[in-house]
Amino acid sequence: MNLNSKLFDDGVEQIPSRNGFGEGLVLAAEENEQVVGLCADLTESTRMQAFAEKFPQRFIEVGVAEQNLATVAAGMALGGKIPFIASYATFSPGRNWEQIRTTICYNDVPVKIIGSHAGVSVGPDGATHQALEDIAMMRVSPNVVVVSPADSIEARKATLAIARLNKPCYLRLSRDKVPVITTNTTPFEIGKAEVFYEGKDATIVATGQMVYRALMAAKELESSKISVRVINCHTIKPIDQETILKAAKETGAIVSAEEHQVTGGLGGAVAEVLSQNYPVPLQIVGIEDRFGESGAPNELMEKFGLTKNAIIKAIMQVLRMKGK
Protein backbone atom coordinates (compact mmCIF):
# COMPACT_ATOMS: atom_id res chain seq x y z
CA MET A 1 0.00 0.00 0.00
CA ASN A 2 3.10 2.23 0.06
CA LEU A 3 2.28 3.68 3.46
CA ASN A 4 4.51 6.14 5.29
CA SER A 5 7.52 4.12 6.47
CA LYS A 6 7.70 6.22 9.64
CA LEU A 7 4.05 5.61 10.41
CA PHE A 8 4.68 3.79 13.68
CA ASP A 9 7.40 6.16 14.90
CA ASP A 10 6.77 8.42 17.88
CA GLY A 11 7.70 11.47 15.85
CA VAL A 12 5.45 10.72 12.86
CA GLU A 13 4.80 13.85 10.84
CA GLN A 14 1.42 15.47 11.56
CA ILE A 15 -0.51 17.79 9.21
CA PRO A 16 -4.18 18.88 9.27
CA SER A 17 -6.19 17.22 6.50
CA ARG A 18 -7.62 20.65 5.54
CA ASN A 19 -4.11 21.55 4.30
CA GLY A 20 -4.31 18.75 1.77
CA PHE A 21 -7.63 20.12 0.56
CA GLY A 22 -6.08 23.57 0.05
CA GLU A 23 -3.30 22.10 -2.11
CA GLY A 24 -5.69 19.84 -3.98
CA LEU A 25 -8.06 22.69 -4.82
CA VAL A 26 -5.29 24.68 -6.52
CA LEU A 27 -4.33 21.59 -8.53
CA ALA A 28 -7.96 20.91 -9.47
CA ALA A 29 -8.40 24.54 -10.55
CA GLU A 30 -5.25 24.37 -12.70
CA GLU A 31 -6.53 21.17 -14.27
CA ASN A 32 -10.06 22.42 -15.04
CA GLU A 33 -10.98 26.06 -15.56
CA GLN A 34 -14.61 25.35 -14.63
CA VAL A 35 -13.58 24.85 -10.99
CA VAL A 36 -14.76 27.78 -8.83
CA GLY A 37 -14.55 28.34 -5.08
CA LEU A 38 -17.07 29.86 -2.70
CA CYS A 39 -16.48 30.58 0.94
CA ALA A 40 -18.51 31.88 3.89
CA ASP A 41 -16.01 34.06 5.75
CA LEU A 42 -13.66 31.17 6.59
CA THR A 43 -11.31 31.33 3.62
CA GLU A 44 -8.02 30.99 5.47
CA SER A 45 -9.28 28.53 8.06
CA THR A 46 -10.77 26.15 5.47
CA ARG A 47 -7.57 26.54 3.40
CA MET A 48 -9.31 28.03 0.38
CA GLN A 49 -6.96 31.03 0.60
CA ALA A 50 -4.33 29.80 -1.86
CA PHE A 51 -7.01 29.17 -4.49
CA ALA A 52 -8.62 32.58 -3.84
CA GLU A 53 -5.27 34.34 -4.33
CA LYS A 54 -4.36 32.43 -7.44
CA PHE A 55 -7.79 32.58 -9.11
CA PRO A 56 -9.50 35.75 -7.82
CA GLN A 57 -11.97 35.81 -10.77
CA ARG A 58 -13.17 32.34 -9.84
CA PHE A 59 -13.55 32.98 -6.11
CA ILE A 60 -16.83 34.16 -4.56
CA GLU A 61 -17.00 35.38 -0.97
CA VAL A 62 -20.62 35.15 0.23
CA GLY A 63 -20.10 36.34 3.81
CA VAL A 64 -21.43 34.51 6.86
CA ALA A 65 -24.32 32.96 4.95
CA GLU A 66 -24.16 29.19 4.58
CA GLN A 67 -27.62 28.82 3.04
CA ASN A 68 -26.59 31.23 0.33
CA LEU A 69 -23.25 29.43 0.00
CA ALA A 70 -25.00 26.21 -0.99
CA THR A 71 -27.66 27.72 -3.24
CA VAL A 72 -25.41 30.15 -5.12
CA ALA A 73 -23.09 27.21 -5.77
CA ALA A 74 -26.04 25.18 -7.05
CA GLY A 75 -26.79 28.00 -9.49
CA MET A 76 -23.17 28.17 -10.65
CA ALA A 77 -23.24 24.42 -11.24
CA LEU A 78 -26.41 24.87 -13.32
CA GLY A 79 -24.30 27.33 -15.31
CA GLY A 80 -21.64 24.70 -16.02
CA LYS A 81 -19.23 25.36 -13.14
CA ILE A 82 -17.71 22.89 -10.65
CA PRO A 83 -18.17 24.79 -7.39
CA PHE A 84 -16.30 23.96 -4.19
CA ILE A 85 -18.00 25.41 -1.11
CA ALA A 86 -16.02 25.57 2.11
CA SER A 87 -17.12 26.12 5.68
CA TYR A 88 -17.15 24.28 8.99
CA ALA A 89 -19.13 21.06 8.86
CA THR A 90 -21.48 22.15 11.65
CA PHE A 91 -22.62 25.02 9.39
CA SER A 92 -22.33 23.35 6.01
CA PRO A 93 -23.93 20.77 5.74
CA GLY A 94 -25.29 21.51 9.23
CA ARG A 95 -27.16 24.77 8.84
CA ASN A 96 -27.90 24.50 5.12
CA TRP A 97 -28.95 20.87 4.92
CA GLU A 98 -32.27 21.43 3.14
CA GLN A 99 -30.66 23.71 0.56
CA ILE A 100 -28.07 21.00 -0.09
CA ARG A 101 -30.75 18.32 -0.28
CA THR A 102 -32.97 20.15 -2.78
CA THR A 103 -30.73 22.37 -4.87
CA ILE A 104 -27.58 20.21 -4.96
CA CYS A 105 -28.52 16.56 -4.38
CA TYR A 106 -32.00 16.45 -5.93
CA ASN A 107 -30.83 18.69 -8.78
CA ASP A 108 -27.88 16.30 -9.09
CA VAL A 109 -25.34 19.03 -9.81
CA PRO A 110 -21.58 18.69 -9.17
CA VAL A 111 -21.21 20.97 -6.13
CA LYS A 112 -18.40 19.90 -3.77
CA ILE A 113 -19.29 20.51 -0.13
CA ILE A 114 -16.18 20.87 2.01
CA GLY A 115 -16.90 20.39 5.72
CA SER A 116 -13.85 21.32 7.72
CA HIS A 117 -13.53 21.10 11.50
CA ALA A 118 -15.24 17.74 11.83
CA GLY A 119 -14.94 15.82 15.09
CA VAL A 120 -14.07 16.64 18.70
CA SER A 121 -10.43 17.17 17.69
CA VAL A 122 -11.50 20.72 16.75
CA GLY A 123 -10.57 21.27 20.40
CA PRO A 124 -11.02 24.47 22.43
CA ASP A 125 -13.83 25.96 20.30
CA GLY A 126 -16.16 23.44 21.93
CA ALA A 127 -19.22 21.47 20.90
CA THR A 128 -20.84 24.18 18.75
CA HIS A 129 -17.97 23.89 16.28
CA GLN A 130 -17.35 20.14 16.49
CA ALA A 131 -19.37 18.36 13.77
CA LEU A 132 -20.30 14.85 14.92
CA GLU A 133 -23.40 14.32 12.77
CA ASP A 134 -22.27 15.37 9.29
CA ILE A 135 -21.62 11.90 7.85
CA ALA A 136 -25.13 10.85 8.89
CA MET A 137 -26.68 14.00 7.43
CA MET A 138 -24.96 13.63 4.11
CA ARG A 139 -25.11 9.92 3.51
CA VAL A 140 -28.92 9.72 3.71
CA SER A 141 -29.31 11.85 0.63
CA PRO A 142 -29.51 10.23 -2.82
CA ASN A 143 -26.91 11.12 -5.51
CA VAL A 144 -24.20 12.38 -3.15
CA VAL A 145 -20.73 10.87 -2.66
CA VAL A 146 -19.32 11.07 0.90
CA VAL A 147 -15.54 11.06 1.43
CA SER A 148 -13.60 11.18 4.70
CA PRO A 149 -9.84 11.10 4.09
CA ALA A 150 -7.39 9.65 6.60
CA ASP A 151 -4.71 12.33 6.32
CA SER A 152 -3.58 15.42 4.40
CA ILE A 153 -2.13 13.52 1.44
CA GLU A 154 -5.32 11.56 1.00
CA ALA A 155 -7.32 14.79 1.35
CA ARG A 156 -5.35 16.24 -1.57
CA LYS A 157 -6.02 13.16 -3.71
CA ALA A 158 -9.68 13.17 -2.69
CA THR A 159 -10.05 16.84 -3.67
CA LEU A 160 -8.73 16.12 -7.16
CA ALA A 161 -10.87 13.00 -7.45
CA ILE A 162 -14.14 14.68 -6.51
CA ALA A 163 -13.40 17.58 -8.88
CA ARG A 164 -13.35 15.03 -11.71
CA LEU A 165 -16.59 13.39 -10.59
CA ASN A 166 -19.78 14.82 -12.13
CA LYS A 167 -21.77 14.30 -8.91
CA PRO A 168 -22.54 16.16 -5.69
CA CYS A 169 -19.79 15.32 -3.18
CA TYR A 170 -19.14 15.85 0.50
CA LEU A 171 -15.55 15.98 1.78
CA ARG A 172 -14.99 15.77 5.54
CA LEU A 173 -11.88 17.44 6.98
CA SER A 174 -10.21 17.89 10.34
CA ARG A 175 -8.90 21.06 11.91
CA ASP A 176 -6.14 19.60 14.04
CA LYS A 177 -2.91 18.00 12.90
CA VAL A 178 -3.27 14.30 12.13
CA PRO A 179 -0.49 11.75 11.54
CA VAL A 180 0.52 11.33 7.90
CA ILE A 181 0.04 7.64 7.18
CA THR A 182 -0.16 7.56 3.38
CA THR A 183 2.28 8.65 0.68
CA ASN A 184 1.93 10.04 -2.82
CA THR A 185 1.91 6.50 -4.20
CA THR A 186 -0.69 4.98 -1.87
CA PRO A 187 -3.65 3.91 -4.03
CA PHE A 188 -6.75 6.11 -3.83
CA GLU A 189 -9.95 5.55 -5.73
CA ILE A 190 -13.41 6.88 -4.79
CA GLY A 191 -15.57 4.01 -3.59
CA LYS A 192 -12.65 1.62 -3.07
CA ALA A 193 -11.67 0.89 0.52
CA GLU A 194 -8.06 -0.19 0.94
CA VAL A 195 -6.60 -2.85 3.24
CA PHE A 196 -3.80 -0.98 5.05
CA TYR A 197 -2.86 -3.84 7.36
CA GLU A 198 -3.35 -7.55 6.83
CA GLY A 199 -4.95 -9.75 9.48
CA LYS A 200 -7.16 -12.79 9.91
CA ASP A 201 -8.75 -12.75 13.39
CA ALA A 202 -10.77 -9.53 13.15
CA THR A 203 -11.05 -6.36 11.03
CA ILE A 204 -11.12 -2.69 11.88
CA VAL A 205 -12.99 -0.55 9.34
CA ALA A 206 -11.87 2.99 10.09
CA THR A 207 -12.24 6.44 8.57
CA GLY A 208 -10.54 9.82 8.97
CA GLN A 209 -7.87 10.09 11.63
CA MET A 210 -9.18 6.91 13.32
CA VAL A 211 -7.33 4.98 10.61
CA TYR A 212 -4.06 5.89 12.35
CA ARG A 213 -5.37 4.70 15.72
CA ALA A 214 -6.65 1.51 14.09
CA LEU A 215 -3.18 0.80 12.69
CA MET A 216 -1.63 1.43 16.10
CA ALA A 217 -4.14 -0.95 17.67
CA ALA A 218 -3.43 -3.66 15.09
CA LYS A 219 0.31 -3.29 15.63
CA GLU A 220 -0.04 -3.59 19.40
CA LEU A 221 -2.34 -6.63 19.20
CA GLU A 222 0.28 -8.45 17.15
CA SER A 223 2.37 -8.87 20.29
CA SER A 224 -0.60 -10.69 21.85
CA LYS A 225 -0.74 -12.96 18.80
CA ILE A 226 -3.98 -11.38 17.59
CA SER A 227 -3.96 -10.69 13.89
CA VAL A 228 -6.11 -7.70 12.90
CA ARG A 229 -6.87 -6.37 9.45
CA VAL A 230 -7.24 -2.60 9.01
CA ILE A 231 -9.37 -1.15 6.23
CA ASN A 232 -9.18 2.53 5.35
CA CYS A 233 -12.78 3.33 4.45
CA HIS A 234 -12.34 6.82 3.01
CA THR A 235 -15.50 6.65 0.91
CA ILE A 236 -18.52 6.21 3.14
CA LYS A 237 -20.98 6.52 0.29
CA PRO A 238 -21.04 4.54 -1.93
CA ILE A 239 -19.56 2.14 0.62
CA ASP A 240 -17.25 -0.60 -0.61
CA GLN A 241 -19.46 -3.60 0.19
CA GLU A 242 -17.11 -6.05 -1.48
CA THR A 243 -14.08 -5.24 0.68
CA ILE A 244 -16.14 -5.17 3.89
CA LEU A 245 -17.92 -8.46 3.16
CA LYS A 246 -14.64 -10.12 2.21
CA ALA A 247 -13.24 -9.05 5.59
CA ALA A 248 -16.37 -10.33 7.35
CA LYS A 249 -16.03 -13.71 5.66
CA GLU A 250 -12.28 -14.03 6.18
CA THR A 251 -11.96 -12.61 9.72
CA GLY A 252 -15.45 -13.13 11.17
CA ALA A 253 -15.52 -10.03 13.39
CA ILE A 254 -15.59 -6.30 12.70
CA VAL A 255 -14.92 -3.10 14.62
CA SER A 256 -15.72 0.25 13.01
CA ALA A 257 -13.99 3.44 14.16
CA GLU A 258 -14.89 7.06 13.41
CA GLU A 259 -14.76 10.52 14.98
CA HIS A 260 -18.54 10.86 14.68
CA GLN A 261 -21.72 9.80 16.49
CA VAL A 262 -22.12 6.02 16.68
CA THR A 263 -25.52 6.36 15.00
CA GLY A 264 -25.78 7.08 11.31
CA GLY A 265 -22.10 7.30 10.44
CA LEU A 266 -19.54 4.79 9.22
CA GLY A 267 -20.62 2.28 11.89
CA GLY A 268 -24.20 2.55 10.71
CA ALA A 269 -23.14 2.05 7.10
CA VAL A 270 -21.03 -1.00 8.01
CA ALA A 271 -23.90 -2.43 10.09
CA GLU A 272 -26.26 -2.04 7.13
CA VAL A 273 -23.87 -3.95 4.88
CA LEU A 274 -23.15 -6.74 7.36
CA SER A 275 -26.64 -7.33 8.76
CA GLN A 276 -28.21 -7.64 5.32
CA ASN A 277 -25.51 -9.78 3.73
CA TYR A 278 -23.24 -11.61 6.12
CA PRO A 279 -23.88 -10.90 9.82
CA VAL A 280 -20.79 -11.13 12.03
CA PRO A 281 -20.12 -9.60 15.49
CA LEU A 282 -19.72 -5.81 15.21
CA GLN A 283 -18.67 -3.11 17.66
CA ILE A 284 -18.93 0.57 16.73
CA VAL A 285 -16.27 2.90 18.15
CA GLY A 286 -17.36 6.55 18.02
CA ILE A 287 -19.05 9.26 20.05
CA GLU A 288 -21.70 7.72 22.28
CA ASP A 289 -24.71 10.01 21.72
CA ARG A 290 -23.12 13.05 23.36
CA PHE A 291 -21.98 16.54 22.40
CA GLY A 292 -18.32 17.47 22.59
CA GLU A 293 -16.79 20.20 24.75
CA SER A 294 -13.76 22.49 24.99
CA GLY A 295 -10.31 21.05 25.61
CA ALA A 296 -7.10 20.11 23.89
CA PRO A 297 -7.66 17.78 20.92
CA ASN A 298 -5.81 14.84 22.49
CA GLU A 299 -7.60 15.27 25.81
CA LEU A 300 -10.92 15.20 23.99
CA MET A 301 -10.06 12.14 21.90
CA GLU A 302 -9.19 10.41 25.20
CA LYS A 303 -12.30 11.59 27.05
CA PHE A 304 -14.66 10.59 24.26
CA GLY A 305 -13.12 7.16 23.78
CA LEU A 306 -11.54 7.68 20.36
CA THR A 307 -8.25 5.97 21.16
CA LYS A 308 -6.11 3.01 20.27
CA ASN A 309 -7.11 1.45 23.59
CA ALA A 310 -10.82 1.89 22.91
CA ILE A 311 -10.35 0.08 19.61
CA ILE A 312 -8.39 -2.72 21.29
CA LYS A 313 -11.19 -3.11 23.84
CA ALA A 314 -13.74 -3.35 21.02
CA ILE A 315 -11.60 -5.96 19.25
CA MET A 316 -11.50 -8.09 22.40
CA GLN A 317 -15.28 -7.76 22.64
CA VAL A 318 -15.94 -8.91 19.05
CA LEU A 319 -13.50 -11.79 19.49
CA ARG A 320 -15.47 -12.92 22.58
CA MET A 321 -18.73 -12.61 20.61
CA LYS A 322 -17.23 -14.51 17.72
CA GLY A 323 -16.02 -17.30 20.03
CA LYS A 324 -19.51 -18.04 21.35
Next chain:
Amino acid sequence: MTLTDTDYRKLEEKANLIRQDIIKMLLEAGSGHSAGPLGMADIFAALYFNILKHDPAKPDWEDRDRLILSNGHICPVRYAAMAHAGYFPISELKTLRKLGSRLQGHPHRGALPGIETTSGPLGSGLSQAIGLALAGRIDGAKWRVICLMSDGEQDEGNTWEAVMLASKYKLHNMTALMDRNNIQIDGFTEDVMPLDSLKNKYEAFGWYVLEIDGHNMEEIIDAFSQAKAIFEKPTLIIAHTIPGKGVDFMENKFEWHGKPPNKEEAELALKQLQKSGE
Protein backbone atom coordinates in the same frame (compact mmCIF):
# COMPACT_ATOMS: atom_id res chain seq x y z
CA MET B 1 -39.25 46.56 -31.55
CA THR B 2 -42.40 48.48 -30.59
CA LEU B 3 -45.42 46.35 -29.96
CA THR B 4 -48.79 47.30 -31.37
CA ASP B 5 -52.12 47.13 -29.59
CA THR B 6 -52.82 43.95 -31.54
CA ASP B 7 -49.62 42.39 -30.17
CA TYR B 8 -50.66 43.19 -26.61
CA ARG B 9 -54.18 41.78 -27.22
CA LYS B 10 -52.61 38.56 -28.53
CA LEU B 11 -50.52 38.20 -25.38
CA GLU B 12 -53.62 38.79 -23.27
CA GLU B 13 -55.40 36.05 -25.19
CA LYS B 14 -52.51 33.69 -24.44
CA ALA B 15 -52.78 34.58 -20.77
CA ASN B 16 -56.47 33.81 -20.83
CA LEU B 17 -55.89 30.39 -22.43
CA ILE B 18 -53.17 29.68 -19.88
CA ARG B 19 -55.64 30.53 -17.07
CA GLN B 20 -58.21 28.15 -18.51
CA ASP B 21 -55.65 25.37 -18.64
CA ILE B 22 -54.61 26.06 -15.05
CA ILE B 23 -58.22 25.47 -13.94
CA LYS B 24 -58.48 22.28 -16.02
CA MET B 25 -55.15 20.93 -14.73
CA LEU B 26 -55.98 21.59 -11.10
CA LEU B 27 -59.41 19.99 -11.41
CA GLU B 28 -57.85 16.91 -12.97
CA ALA B 29 -55.04 16.78 -10.39
CA GLY B 30 -57.37 17.14 -7.40
CA SER B 31 -54.70 19.09 -5.48
CA GLY B 32 -52.42 22.06 -6.04
CA HIS B 33 -52.39 25.82 -5.90
CA SER B 34 -54.95 28.05 -7.62
CA ALA B 35 -54.46 31.67 -6.63
CA GLY B 36 -50.76 32.20 -7.43
CA PRO B 37 -50.78 30.60 -10.90
CA LEU B 38 -53.86 32.59 -12.01
CA GLY B 39 -52.26 35.78 -10.70
CA MET B 40 -49.05 35.23 -12.67
CA ALA B 41 -50.60 34.18 -16.00
CA ASP B 42 -50.09 37.57 -17.66
CA ILE B 43 -46.43 37.66 -16.68
CA PHE B 44 -45.83 34.10 -17.90
CA ALA B 45 -47.55 34.87 -21.22
CA ALA B 46 -45.33 37.93 -21.61
CA LEU B 47 -42.21 35.91 -20.74
CA TYR B 48 -42.75 32.88 -22.97
CA PHE B 49 -44.27 34.79 -25.91
CA ASN B 50 -42.20 37.96 -25.90
CA ILE B 51 -39.46 38.53 -23.33
CA LEU B 52 -37.48 35.29 -23.09
CA LYS B 53 -34.86 34.33 -25.64
CA HIS B 54 -35.62 30.62 -25.91
CA ASP B 55 -36.34 27.74 -28.28
CA PRO B 56 -39.00 25.20 -27.23
CA ALA B 57 -37.52 22.71 -29.70
CA LYS B 58 -34.11 23.02 -28.00
CA PRO B 59 -34.72 23.42 -24.26
CA ASP B 60 -30.99 23.17 -23.49
CA TRP B 61 -29.88 25.67 -26.15
CA GLU B 62 -26.72 27.21 -24.71
CA ASP B 63 -27.67 30.83 -25.44
CA ARG B 64 -31.17 30.72 -23.94
CA ASP B 65 -32.20 33.03 -21.14
CA ARG B 66 -32.48 31.15 -17.85
CA LEU B 67 -35.85 31.42 -16.11
CA ILE B 68 -35.73 30.44 -12.45
CA LEU B 69 -39.06 29.99 -10.69
CA SER B 70 -38.26 30.29 -7.00
CA ASN B 71 -41.78 29.81 -5.67
CA GLY B 72 -42.17 26.43 -7.35
CA HIS B 73 -45.71 25.85 -6.08
CA ILE B 74 -47.14 28.08 -8.81
CA CYS B 75 -45.73 25.70 -11.47
CA PRO B 76 -49.13 25.01 -13.12
CA VAL B 77 -48.81 28.43 -14.78
CA ARG B 78 -45.30 27.64 -15.99
CA TYR B 79 -46.34 24.23 -17.30
CA ALA B 80 -49.35 25.73 -19.12
CA ALA B 81 -47.23 28.52 -20.63
CA MET B 82 -44.56 26.01 -21.72
CA ALA B 83 -47.16 23.74 -23.33
CA HIS B 84 -48.68 26.66 -25.25
CA ALA B 85 -45.18 27.72 -26.31
CA GLY B 86 -44.58 24.24 -27.72
CA TYR B 87 -42.31 22.54 -25.19
CA PHE B 88 -44.71 19.58 -24.93
CA PRO B 89 -48.29 18.71 -25.96
CA ILE B 90 -51.08 20.59 -24.18
CA SER B 91 -52.72 17.22 -23.47
CA GLU B 92 -49.81 16.36 -21.15
CA LEU B 93 -50.99 19.08 -18.74
CA LYS B 94 -53.58 16.57 -17.51
CA THR B 95 -50.80 14.46 -15.97
CA LEU B 96 -49.95 17.15 -13.38
CA ARG B 97 -49.09 15.65 -9.98
CA LYS B 98 -49.78 12.08 -11.17
CA LEU B 99 -47.53 9.04 -10.87
CA GLY B 100 -44.87 8.96 -13.57
CA SER B 101 -45.62 12.49 -14.79
CA ARG B 102 -42.95 14.91 -15.94
CA LEU B 103 -45.10 17.61 -14.36
CA GLN B 104 -44.16 17.10 -10.71
CA GLY B 105 -46.19 18.81 -7.99
CA HIS B 106 -43.23 21.10 -7.54
CA PRO B 107 -41.01 21.46 -10.61
CA HIS B 108 -37.99 19.18 -10.91
CA ARG B 109 -35.04 19.84 -13.18
CA GLY B 110 -34.46 16.17 -13.89
CA ALA B 111 -38.10 15.55 -14.86
CA LEU B 112 -38.92 18.07 -17.59
CA PRO B 113 -36.61 19.71 -20.16
CA GLY B 114 -36.90 23.48 -19.89
CA ILE B 115 -37.13 23.48 -16.10
CA GLU B 116 -33.81 25.07 -15.10
CA THR B 117 -33.86 24.02 -11.47
CA THR B 118 -35.84 22.13 -8.88
CA SER B 119 -37.87 24.45 -6.67
CA GLY B 120 -40.60 24.56 -4.08
CA PRO B 121 -38.78 25.01 -0.77
CA LEU B 122 -38.98 28.80 -0.56
CA GLY B 123 -36.15 31.31 -0.46
CA SER B 124 -33.62 29.36 -2.57
CA GLY B 125 -34.36 30.59 -6.08
CA LEU B 126 -32.80 34.02 -5.99
CA SER B 127 -29.48 32.55 -4.83
CA GLN B 128 -29.50 30.05 -7.68
CA ALA B 129 -30.28 32.82 -10.16
CA ILE B 130 -27.30 34.70 -8.73
CA GLY B 131 -25.11 31.61 -9.15
CA LEU B 132 -26.18 31.33 -12.79
CA ALA B 133 -25.54 35.04 -13.35
CA LEU B 134 -22.07 34.74 -11.80
CA ALA B 135 -21.28 31.71 -13.99
CA GLY B 136 -22.53 33.58 -17.06
CA ARG B 137 -20.42 36.59 -16.22
CA ILE B 138 -17.25 34.50 -15.76
CA ASP B 139 -17.87 32.99 -19.21
CA GLY B 140 -18.80 36.32 -20.83
CA ALA B 141 -22.16 34.83 -21.81
CA LYS B 142 -24.85 36.91 -23.52
CA TRP B 143 -27.85 35.20 -21.95
CA ARG B 144 -29.74 36.73 -19.03
CA VAL B 145 -31.18 35.26 -15.87
CA ILE B 146 -34.74 36.01 -14.79
CA CYS B 147 -35.84 34.99 -11.32
CA LEU B 148 -39.50 34.93 -10.33
CA MET B 149 -40.27 34.87 -6.65
CA SER B 150 -43.19 35.38 -4.28
CA ASP B 151 -43.76 38.00 -1.64
CA GLY B 152 -44.30 35.30 1.02
CA GLU B 153 -40.77 33.98 0.54
CA GLN B 154 -39.37 37.35 1.53
CA ASP B 155 -39.87 35.93 5.05
CA GLU B 156 -36.95 33.56 4.39
CA GLY B 157 -33.49 34.55 5.63
CA ASN B 158 -31.90 32.91 2.58
CA THR B 159 -33.66 35.48 0.37
CA TRP B 160 -31.91 38.37 2.12
CA GLU B 161 -28.53 36.65 2.01
CA ALA B 162 -29.08 36.56 -1.75
CA VAL B 163 -30.27 40.17 -1.95
CA MET B 164 -27.00 41.32 -0.38
CA LEU B 165 -24.83 39.17 -2.64
CA ALA B 166 -26.49 40.32 -5.89
CA SER B 167 -25.78 43.89 -4.88
CA LYS B 168 -22.18 43.16 -3.86
CA TYR B 169 -21.41 41.66 -7.27
CA LYS B 170 -23.46 44.31 -9.19
CA LEU B 171 -25.32 41.63 -11.13
CA HIS B 172 -26.95 43.45 -14.00
CA ASN B 173 -27.28 40.30 -16.10
CA MET B 174 -30.10 39.19 -13.82
CA THR B 175 -33.62 40.55 -13.31
CA ALA B 176 -35.80 39.49 -10.39
CA LEU B 177 -39.56 39.83 -10.37
CA MET B 178 -41.59 39.57 -7.20
CA ASP B 179 -45.22 38.51 -7.35
CA ARG B 180 -46.65 40.99 -4.85
CA ASN B 181 -50.08 39.43 -4.35
CA ASN B 182 -50.27 40.05 -0.59
CA ILE B 183 -51.31 36.51 0.38
CA GLN B 184 -49.60 33.46 1.81
CA ILE B 185 -50.87 30.23 3.35
CA ASP B 186 -51.75 31.56 6.80
CA GLY B 187 -53.30 34.82 5.64
CA PHE B 188 -52.44 38.25 4.30
CA THR B 189 -48.70 38.89 4.16
CA GLU B 190 -48.95 42.04 6.24
CA ASP B 191 -50.64 40.02 9.04
CA VAL B 192 -48.36 36.97 8.86
CA MET B 193 -45.11 38.95 8.63
CA PRO B 194 -45.21 42.60 7.60
CA LEU B 195 -43.07 43.20 4.50
CA ASP B 196 -43.67 46.80 3.46
CA SER B 197 -42.00 48.79 2.18
CA LEU B 198 -40.35 46.24 -0.08
CA LYS B 199 -39.29 48.96 -2.51
CA ASN B 200 -37.45 50.84 0.25
CA LYS B 201 -35.88 47.65 1.55
CA TYR B 202 -34.48 46.57 -1.81
CA GLU B 203 -33.30 50.07 -2.62
CA ALA B 204 -31.54 50.25 0.72
CA PHE B 205 -29.79 46.99 -0.24
CA GLY B 206 -28.51 48.58 -3.46
CA TRP B 207 -31.05 47.35 -6.00
CA TYR B 208 -32.85 49.27 -8.73
CA VAL B 209 -36.59 48.81 -8.16
CA LEU B 210 -39.52 49.15 -10.54
CA GLU B 211 -43.17 48.78 -9.53
CA ILE B 212 -45.78 47.69 -12.05
CA ASP B 213 -49.31 46.43 -12.45
CA GLY B 214 -48.68 42.73 -13.05
CA HIS B 215 -51.76 42.44 -15.24
CA ASN B 216 -50.81 45.24 -17.64
CA MET B 217 -48.99 43.69 -20.61
CA GLU B 218 -47.40 46.94 -21.68
CA GLU B 219 -46.03 47.63 -18.19
CA ILE B 220 -44.70 44.07 -17.85
CA ILE B 221 -42.79 44.20 -21.13
CA ASP B 222 -41.54 47.74 -20.54
CA ALA B 223 -40.23 46.82 -17.11
CA PHE B 224 -38.13 43.90 -18.41
CA SER B 225 -36.64 46.01 -21.17
CA GLN B 226 -35.89 48.82 -18.71
CA ALA B 227 -34.17 46.29 -16.43
CA LYS B 228 -31.86 45.27 -19.28
CA ALA B 229 -30.66 48.86 -19.54
CA ILE B 230 -29.74 49.18 -15.85
CA PHE B 231 -25.99 48.93 -15.40
CA GLU B 232 -23.98 47.89 -12.33
CA LYS B 233 -27.08 47.02 -10.27
CA PRO B 234 -29.50 44.14 -10.01
CA THR B 235 -33.10 45.08 -10.80
CA LEU B 236 -36.24 44.03 -8.96
CA ILE B 237 -39.63 44.39 -10.59
CA ILE B 238 -42.36 44.42 -7.95
CA ALA B 239 -45.41 43.22 -9.85
CA HIS B 240 -48.66 43.97 -8.07
CA THR B 241 -51.00 41.13 -8.92
CA ILE B 242 -54.41 39.87 -7.89
CA PRO B 243 -54.23 36.30 -6.65
CA GLY B 244 -56.89 34.22 -8.39
CA LYS B 245 -57.11 36.86 -11.18
CA GLY B 246 -59.93 36.25 -13.64
CA VAL B 247 -62.11 34.12 -11.37
CA ASP B 248 -64.22 36.38 -9.16
CA PHE B 249 -64.70 33.99 -6.22
CA MET B 250 -60.96 33.32 -6.00
CA GLU B 251 -59.64 36.85 -6.36
CA ASN B 252 -57.75 38.15 -3.30
CA LYS B 253 -58.80 35.16 -1.17
CA PHE B 254 -55.86 33.62 0.68
CA GLU B 255 -58.04 30.53 1.20
CA TRP B 256 -57.37 29.78 -2.49
CA HIS B 257 -53.58 29.76 -2.06
CA GLY B 258 -53.22 26.02 -1.78
CA LYS B 259 -56.40 24.30 -2.99
CA PRO B 260 -57.83 23.29 -6.36
CA PRO B 261 -61.37 23.97 -7.59
CA ASN B 262 -63.99 21.21 -7.41
CA LYS B 263 -66.05 20.34 -10.49
CA GLU B 264 -68.71 23.02 -10.01
CA GLU B 265 -66.15 25.68 -9.14
CA ALA B 266 -64.06 24.74 -12.16
CA GLU B 267 -67.07 24.99 -14.50
CA LEU B 268 -67.95 28.40 -13.12
CA ALA B 269 -64.32 29.54 -13.34
CA LEU B 270 -64.00 28.39 -16.96
CA LYS B 271 -67.27 30.11 -17.86
CA GLN B 272 -65.96 33.38 -16.44
CA LEU B 273 -62.61 33.05 -18.19
CA GLN B 274 -64.18 32.12 -21.54
CA LYS B 275 -66.46 35.15 -21.27
CA SER B 276 -63.61 37.55 -20.54
CA GLY B 277 -61.63 35.99 -23.39
CA GLU B 278 -64.29 36.76 -25.97
